[in-house]
Amino acid sequence: MFGTRTSAFLKLSKRDLKYDFPASIVVFLVALPLCLGIAMTSGAPLFAGILTGIIGGLVVASVSGSPLSVSGPAAGLTVIVLGSIEKLGAYETFILAVMIAGVIQLILGIVKAGMIGNYFPSSVILGMLAAIGITIILKQIPLAFGMTETHAFELDNGGGIAAFTDTIFSSINWGATLICLLSLAVLIFWPNIKKLNKVPAPLIVVLLGVGLGYAFQGTSLALNPDHFVSIPVVSSIAEFKGLFIFPDFTQILNKEVWIVAITIAIIASLETLLSIEAVDKIDPLKRNSPTNRELVAQGIGNMTSGFLGGLPMTSVIVRSSANANAGGRTRQSAMLHAVWLLLALLAIPSIINLIPLAGLAAILLHTGYKLAKPALFKQMLGKGLDQFIPFFVTVAAVVFTDLLTGVGVGILVATFYILRANMHNAYQFNIKPTEVEDNSVAVLTLAEEVTFLNKAPIQEKLYNLPKNVKSILIDGHRSKFIDKDVIDVIKDFEQNAISKGLEIELNDVTYKKRKRSNKSPFKKKKHKLQKVV
Template identity: 70%
Template sequence: MFGTRVSAFLKLSKRDLKYDLPASVVVFLVALPLCLGIAMASGAPLFAGLLTGIIGGIVVASFSGSQLSVSGPAAGLTVIVLGAIEQLGAYETFLLAVVIAGLMQLVLGIIKAGMIGNYFPSSVIIGMLAAIGITIILKQLPHAVGYDSAFFGEESFTQSDNENTFSALQNAFNAINYGAFIICAVSLAILILWPKLKKVKLIPAPLVVVVLGVALSQAFLGSDLALGSDHLVTIPVVQSFGEFVGLFTFPDFTQILNKDVWIVAFTIAIIASLETLLSIEAVDKIDPFKRNSPTNRELLAQGIGNTTSGLLGGIPMTSVIVRSSANVNSGGRTRQSAILHGIWLLLAVITIPKIINLIPLSCLAAILLHTGYKLAKGEIFKQMWHKGFDQFIPFIVTIIAVVFTDLLTGVGVGLLVAMFYILRNNLSNAFEYDVEDNEDGAKITFTLAEEVTFLNKAAIQKALYSLPRRINEIIIDGSHSRYIDKDVIEVIKDFEQHAVSKGKTVELVGIINKKNVPNIKRFTQSILKNDSLNRKPVKQSSSETIAK
């Protein structure tokens, strides 16, 4: 009975398990080094990164409404976490800030701040995905050839090892470990060819890659191709349950009145929430079933996850694009895959840490290189080009900005460019006009757009006052407009007086008595009222409702 209730709450599906199970293995293999690398770069214990990944999988995915999003420690927060730990002086004090940040995210979810995610333009989101793909490729190439100076999962252009993306590439090819290179090359070949073999394609190609990578690294021992310990995954090895329990750290609640704790908490809550909303929008774009994730529920899930993480000794988490993309590309269908990946992380730490520590980073780099290619393949650039410059330019600018800065900065730059095109299109689409010549002169009819805001004021004013002298009859039709800004109505009224004084005829249709109440709100209220009375579909059109 209890199991049935849990299954109903999580909406688990036996039908989709055959897709989610292999996908969860791939996400686990990708998440494992990322959790460790991000924890190391953040100045936190390695176990804290794994714990955050476990909580992100089991806890957050259980409460989330997104079917394909995967949560865990985020590379975009490493600088903030590292600085916060140093500023607050103790890791236990920092954990208190993580707990408070989680509670703040719960509040953001309750007040429905997730609606912000609906205002990211598609061109910017698609550009962000392509940029992430390019970044993954550029960042994983050094790991592919055995140059592991930066942490596994680094995303920013300026790296934590005082190099940048391009200098790291140059140095990597000057310090190739041929054993790592061979393992990566063989792994890529398997990832590309394995799905084409019908008899064995049910076995996840990334799992084959890892098994073969471990076998090759063992075969290379004692030769010039041998891998060093820095070329392998490294997770804490626990010998007993007591040692496992000892890995947990708990927050210092005596610092609750420390203002610096609250400042750090607020910073983490805002940035983690923005990254999550961006990731959710991006994952919905690449979801083959085109499902729409509830963003407010996602903020609640992230709040629960971060609160739990802070209470147990983990670092902040967000919904993360790299792991989510790996989930989609591996055929995941529901949040079962994210939950299972968290379970695999937990079991790996408890049961087989020594075996996990044999996995070469270069074969995991191959998995990410394959994922990066799928995010940034050429067809995406062709599609955006055919959509026109107002879509292509923000797309390209977002890619360049993300690759040369970081995720949030790059998306911010892309948003500014997209807003420029949105405003320009808005200004140029304020109205349509039709001119009819007659014996006495000409008549012009201005038909205003559906939404006329103060941004259209200048364009409408310029068009009206620059009419040719032969125009002696002017009709301004606002009957099709759902909203006309009061400033625009004032401009139209002033022009009417001006034109009449010049002996022209002006007719205003549906403008003077325009009530300008937000029509979506009125329409929604009408639907709710009708639904509560008779539970029957509303048969009125939106224009009929507005007329009432």
């Protein structure tokens, strides 16, 4: 099905490599802390997070048709993963569910279920992007100030606000804060320096962080071990093999495993489709990713991840947006970032562990700002309230709940505005004066499609005619479909008008079914073109 085209994707393009290579380093620097953080939050081994990132880059990117999407463990699934591991009782049982979820996604792709992503309003997608940006910023603020203890944010009942403030300031590590601020300055100003900007700014941030972390040792700005990245150190092939965990296939008939698998498959697929839609919007070349193929790629990725002991994965908007912002052009950047993850795990784990989390937090803060910059809110407000309100509601709902709940709320609000616009576009209404004084003619022309949703506005308009209207014409000759409920309203009004002595005329106002045709206009057009040639 995809074999002929997939082989071409594995070939590196020298033309795009100059863009994809530096972008892959940026994505790697963003992905590394995310892989570790998501694994830790999910209650899974840290190796599982990195492994999922590697599979997302090498396996999914080689099959996917999206040029900028980067897959890996998703923050939106952490709560589900944590609860599922506890529910199933063993990690080996959980990764069996991940494998089954991959099979379900593969089937969804084959039956072309990816089209559902096209029905999400753009205001909701942009709201999702902005909300993710805000969430990233909120999550990284503690790391930016070197706060590693959650009790720093708890209010002391005995001391009130003063004690709360003192607790926060006593928890700040000023060395980590300085690293973060300098890193942000590099990210903002480095790209504007000619010639030097060929070196990726995030790489400079990492080098700066490692240097300052070393320089601060033995001073009041010294960092604690908790302020640095921590990945497993592998010293032999045997130790590397020992990191892999394999599914417990004896639980294949366990009902709970299948419930978890179906849940993960549905949520991961929806998150992926939303992310793919969002990534296409920020693609400078405005390419269109094949969604069915993406589901197939995600299915193969999750099957592989589950078999080797990894976490469930999706297309991740944070890494994908970092890829786009860094100038990535093709899937090479996603595949190369996976190579850097693998090399970091095998060759230089000790060096990676020298990177301060505050420097990586600065990279994510910068990425979050680009997703949720104030200019976007101003742009959406300029498009009108019917676009801004669903956008803003989506932002608020995602920030205060979770990704899927927030998007669901946003879609409901957007649907309300769509239905409201549809209700008011059901007819055209004009009042034409006649030669007789105080004797006007009201003409109500029905639209091409008149559904039951249009019943209320039509009824309201008919029963609230101006007093000078003595004649009414209801014209349905343009309509291809008129719902039975609307016909009933018009017939009832006809009787009401006659009883009041009004003249009323109905022009082609009858129940009309939607006509279905098996003939394709495209086939006819193609035939004519061939005939001309």
